[in-house]
Amino acid sequence: IFQKPIFFLQEGRHTLSYWSVDHVGNKEPEKAFQVFSVSRLPQAKMDVAGNVVNTGGVNYASPDLSIKLYGENAAIGLDRIEVKMGDKDFQPYFSPIRLTDAGSYSIQYRAVDRLGNVEPTKTYRVTVVEKAPQTSMATAQPLVRKDDVAYSPAPNVVTFNVDGSTVGIKHTLVSVNDGPFQPYTGPITLGSDQKVIRLAYKSVDLLGNEEPVKYATFHMMRAEPVVNLFVTNGQSAEEEVRTNFLDTPGQQRAPASVPTAPPPPANR
DSSP states (O other): OSSSSSOOOOOEEEEEEOOOBBOOOOBBBOOEEEEEEOOOOOEEEEEEEOOOOEEEEEEEEEEEEEEEEEEOOOOOEEEEEEEHHHHTTOOOSSSSEESSSSSSEEEEEEEETTOOOOOOOOEEEEEEOOOOOOEEEEEESEEEETTTTTEEEESSEEEEEEEESSSOOOEEEETTTTTEEEOOOOOEEEEESSSSSEEEEEEEEEEEBBBOOOOEEEEEEEEEEEEEEEEEEEEEEEEEEOOTTTOOOOOOOOOOOOOOOOOOOOOO
């Protein structure tokens, strides 16, 4: 006997049969009604094609990222997928989304089934990066530059640091004297066994963005003191210690004069 509304608690196809009986027992022919109840909401899924890394909970990608959306688990059929970017309204999704310019993007999307059931909105955030990292070089001992040539005391220690990379660095590569590039693992010592040392270096981030090669050339010099001795009248008048190996020989300080005895008093 029907007394209150009927609820279908399980998802699937249901057949409901019903008829009426009057007070004297007359019964109408049985009728049947079929219904498919839905308890699951549709699900929108995403496929990302491109180079993407997650650093510190942030998605970073190379330019020309492609994002494809599709529906899943729509028991009664998917009606559409809606997508929204930035401040725009939701629009029906038709084709993959391509992100080609550097910048931060927020993509919202959701699935709608044939009954109008809408799943909760999902959000995908990504930052497209096309700027390569920048590597800086530092030396433990200061360099001396003269006529666009860098002179370095020997020994000296060179270190490299990377600036301006939010993605993360895959590796820094260093080449010594035109040799093959090798991963940088720690400070490099420059000795005096070679008069000229040439370094080439670059860094690559986790997305594969590679900076142009930078070069540095060092002319290695030993800072050995040089003594210039000036002799006047057979006596040592002045001694000068020259430690700057870039001083040009001949650019010397004038020797101090030798004091002379006062003239004898005049005869009266």
